[in-house]
Amino acid sequence: MPFINSKVNVKLTQEKQDSIKSKLGQAISMVPGKSENWLMLGFEDECKLYFKGDSSTRIAFVEVKIFGSASASAYDKLTEAICNIFNEELEIAKDKIYVKYEEVEHWGWNGANF
Amino acid sequence: MPFINSKVNVKLTQEKQDSIKSKLGQAISMVPGKSENWLMLGFEDECKLYFKGDSSTRIAFVEVKIFGSASASAYDKLTEAICNIFNEELEIAKDKIYVKYEEVEHWGWNGANF
Amino acid sequence: MPFINSKVNVKLTQEKQDSIKSKLGQAISMVPGKSENWLMLGFEDECKLYFKGDSSTRIAFVEVKIFGSASASAYDKLTEAICNIFNEELEIAKDKIYVKYEEVEHWGWNGANF
Numbered sequence: 001m002p003f004i005n006s007k008v009n010v011k012l013t014q015e016k017q018d019s020i021k022s023k024l025g026q027a028i029s030m031v032p033g034k035s036e037n038w039l040m041l042g043f044e045d046e047c048k049l050y051f052k053g054d055s056s057t058r059i060a061f062v063e064v065k066i067f068g069s070a071s072a073s074a075y076d077k078l079t080e081a082i083c084n085i086f087n088e089e090l091e092i093a094k095d096k097i098y099v100k101y102e103e104v105e106h107w108g109w110n111g112a113n114f
Numbered sequence: 115m116p117f118i119n120s121k122v123n124v125k126l127t128q129e130k131q132d133s134i135k136s137k138l139g140q141a142i143s144m145v146p147g148k149s150e151n152w153l154m155l156g157f158e159d160e161c162k163l164y165f166k167g168d169s170s171t172r173i174a175f176v177e178v179k180i181f182g183s184a185s186a187s188a189y190d191k192l193t194e195a196i197c198n199i200f201n202e203e204l205e206i207a208k209d210k211i212y213v214k215y216e217e218v219e220h221w222g223w224n225g226a227n228f
Numbered sequence: 229m230p231f232i233n234s235k236v237n238v239k240l241t242q243e244k245q246d247s248i249k250s251k252l253g254q255a256i257s258m259v260p261g262k263s264e265n266w267l268m269l270g271f272e273d274e275c276k277l278y279f280k281g282d283s284s285t286r287i288a289f290v291e292v293k294i295f296g297s298a299s300a301s302a303y304d305k306l307t308e309a310i311c312n313i314f315n316e317e318l319e320i321a322k323d324k325i326y327v328k329y330e331e332v333e334h335w336g337w338n339g340a341n342f
């Protein structure tokens with residue numbers, strides 16, 4: 001039951017979006033027990049983003065929401081993978097990418113909570 | 115002080131949006147102490163969403179942010195109600211709907227925190 | 229490593245957005261250890277928002293995501309400042325503004341977590 005939402009201030013073509021989707025689907029398995037089988041993704045492109053007061057560079061803000069919890073080292077590996085994906089696919093410098101984690105206690109699907 | 119944000123990958127007509135708004139306003143009272151009197155809602159339609167690697171089905175991601183906390187059973191009832199609302203109003207299959215909860219400790223309104 | 233996301237149901241001109249950006253960059257320093265040097269901002273305008281079942285007034289929902297934690301009094305000062313900013317810049321009544329805080333334990337940047 002993970003959800004990853006990506007905000008970027010560049011235009012996402014369908015091709016790029018599908019490619020990032022597939023790569024995030026692989027990367028999520030770095031968190032034990034998680035896989036693309038339960039992964040939901042959201043993409044927001046051409047967002048109005050600023051980093052350090054500046055909006056002239058390429059920027060990404062990625063939120064990873066996970067049911068339950070995982071180890072710090074699992075999150076660390078996922079951050080590395082996510083930064084690589086957005087750098088490779090969209091030429092966003094890694095030091096312009098934030099990856100923020102939220103561990104969720106109550107999560108519903110199909111009419112009931114897990 | 116709840117906030118419910120709904121992301122869907124279908125088009126929301128004004129009529130549907132108003133109807134969902136009213137139903138969410140009723141459903142929130144399943145959480146003790148909460149009512150439409152303090153409820154803020156956000157709707158994002160035509161979102162770019164994927165579930166299990168697929169974007170060809172109707173999908174919803176609903177986030178419920180609550181000041182303080184409530185019982186697991188209250189959240190369970192709210193999940194059931196929310197899934198029913200999005201299924202009835204937008205024909206989104208319940209197994210394509212995530213409802214994610216966030217319990218919030220610090221919440222401001224009108225210039226000060228509660 | 230703060231991130232502030234602002235949803236408003238009015239149109240944001242570039243001028244207003246830049247002005248709010250600068251003011252939020254100053255306000256964040258009310259939280260000890262935080263400054264515009266690490267601040268990322270997101271703006272979403274013309275959002276579909278309702279408060280108390282009504283969408284006819286000007287409304288803002290501001291989320292402040294902070295790595296680590298801070299005192300309640302720091303958050304209180306920040307809420308006051310944020311409500312002032314949105315009231316002054318966009319004529320949104322302060323009692324139509326929610327400011328929601330999230331304290332984050334796992335936060336990545338530049339390929340690794342802090």
